[in-house]
Amino acid sequence: MNVMDPSKREIWRRFVQEGTLDQARISKRIEESWYLCRQKNVDPYDGKGKMFLTGRLLLERREKNQRLLRCAVPILEKLQQLFQEIPAIFLLIDQEGYVLWAKGHQQAMKKAKEINFLEGVKWTEEEVGTNAIGTALRTREPIAVVGLDHYAVASQQWVCSAAPIYDENKEFLGIIDMSYPIYHGLSDAQDYVLATIVAASYTIEQQLRIQQKENLLELFRHGFQMEDSASYSVVCDDQENIVWANHRLRSFCSSIIDQPLQQFCQRTWKVFSKVPIFSSVYGHLIGYKVTLQKAQDEEAFFLLPAIIPL
Numbered sequence: 415m416n417v418m419d420p421s422k423r424e425i426w427r428r429f430v431q432e433g434t435l436d437q438a439r440i441s442k443r444i445e446e447s448w449y450l451c452r453q454k455n456v457d458p459y460d461g462k463g464k465m466f467l468t469g470r471l472l473l474e475r476r477e478k479n480q481r482l483l484r485c486a487v488p489i490l491e492k493l494q495q496l497f498q499e500i501p502a503i504f505l506l507i508d509q510e511g512y513v514l515w516a517k518g519h520q521q522a523m524k525k526a527k528e529i530n531f532l533e534g535v536k537w538t539e540e541e542v543g544t545n546a547i548g549t550a551l552r553t554r555e556p557i558a559v560v561g562l563d564h565y566a567v568a569s570q571q572w573v574c575s576a577a578p579i580y581d582e583n584k585e586f587l588g589i590i591d592m593s594y595p596i597y598h599g600l601s602d603a604q605d606y607v608l609a610t611i612v613a614a615s616y617t618i619e620q621q622l623r624i625q626q627k628e629n630l631l632e633l634f635r636h637g638f639q640m641e642d643s644a645s646y647s648v649v650c651d652d653q654e655n656i657v658w659a660n661h662r663l664r665s666f667c668s669s670i671i672d673q674p675l676q677q678f679c680q681r682t683w684k685v686f687s688k689v690p691i692f693s694s695v696y697g698h699l700i701g702y703k704v705t706l707q708k709a710q711d712e713e714a715f716f717l718l719p720a721i722i723p724l
Contacts, residue, residue, distance in 0.1 A: 422562045430458040430565075443553065444563045447544035450552075451565040456543045461566020463530030465541055467512055472534045476515075479508050480698055482587050485621040486579065487515055489614050490590060494518060496610070502594035503531075507576075509588050511538035511551050525595055529568040542566055546574035547591050554578050554586060556612045558604040561596050571596050575608040577615040582623045590615055629693060629700040633657050636691055636703055646683070646706040649691070650675050652699050663706065675704065684709050 422439070429435045429448060440448075451458070467475055476483060483506065490504040494517060503518030503526055516526070516533045526532065539548035543565030550557050556577040564570045576591040592611055629651070637649040637658030646666075649658040654675045663670065670678060679685065687705040692698065 426458075426562050440563075443549060443555075443557060444544060444559070447539055447549050447552075448565055450539055451543045454540050456540065456565060458543065458566050461529065461542045461564070461568030463532065463535035463537060463542060465536040466530075466532075467534045467536075472512075475508065475512055479514055479588070481622070481625070482506070482508070482579065482618075483514060484696060484698070485625060486588075486590060486618045489618050489621070490515070490517070493592065493610070493614055497592070497607075500594050502592050505547070505589075505591040505593070507537065507547050507551070507589040507591065509551075509586055511536050511541070511548060513537055514588070519594075522594055525571075526593070531569075531593070539565075542569065545569050546576035546593070547589050550576040550578055550589050550591075556608060556615075558608040560604055573604055573607075575604060575611045577608075577612045579615050579618050579622075581619070582626050587622075590618065625696075628695070630657060632694060633691060633701045636701075640703065643705075645686070646708075648675070648704045648706065649701060650704055651701045654702065657701070679706070682709055683707070 425436055425439050429452075433452065435445060435448065486506050490506060494502075494504050498519075501519040501521040503516055503522045505513050506515040507513050513531075513533050513535050516523075516531075518526075531537065537545065537547045538551060539545065542548065544559060545564055546557050546559040549559060556575075558573070558575045559569075560573045562570055564572065564574075572593050573596055574591060574593040576589050578589055579587045581587050590611060592607055633649050633651065634657070637647075637660070640647040640649070641660050643660055644662070645660075646663040647660040648656050648663060648670070650656050656670055656673050656675055656678060659667070659670045667678075675685070683706045685704055686707045689703040690699055691701045691703060693700045
């Protein structure tokens, strides 16, 4: 069926006005999303972005997702070159639905601006209705949403393909998306586009794994430099999970690796010093060098009787 087929528009019209749906004419994922949008009182006659992060808040959000940005943006830029004949935009979205990065064809960027489809906007089903980004966020599945599959009119002139991204621990990080206006006669290419976006998300995941291993090797190098230290020393990753401990500490605790630092310390150990470690390649924070001391040693120090000279 043509994406702008009048019969499809009639299906959409009946649903938004009456709540009735010809389920044989629409995919299950789109059906689920439309019902969700109706339940959440999304305005089907609007759909422009309304919730934005700007200025410092957007910078903080990007800083929080710097690892994802660092791995994903080069891949998205390559996609932009691959599809340079298509007036499309390419986007990276965080796990809460905020657009962290958006670049693309000038014509498509201008059209996206008309519906506030911009960096910093929150682009979820609850905010703008059924769309590839929002539906992929909810289902954690790749999806193409084409033309009148969109619940709200603001996006019904677009073809959008999105896929989720996971880190090396299978934690969901965000979404990549390619969107382009429907009127360029490219609606029949959505299967190819979606397959390419899925392949790109897999490539980003591989880059995340490679970078994680590079960071771990660098943390180990810092640890080996502390091996002969007379102190109790550990190296943690950027999430403060212990990845290395020196010999003196291992002689006390054989199962220290992979424990969260705070959990390991509890009442037995205290953090004496904590020095950040930055990647020598990318410059971002990758972990910490931590010196520990026994909690009872600290207590004993304060409990020593004062020596008063005669």
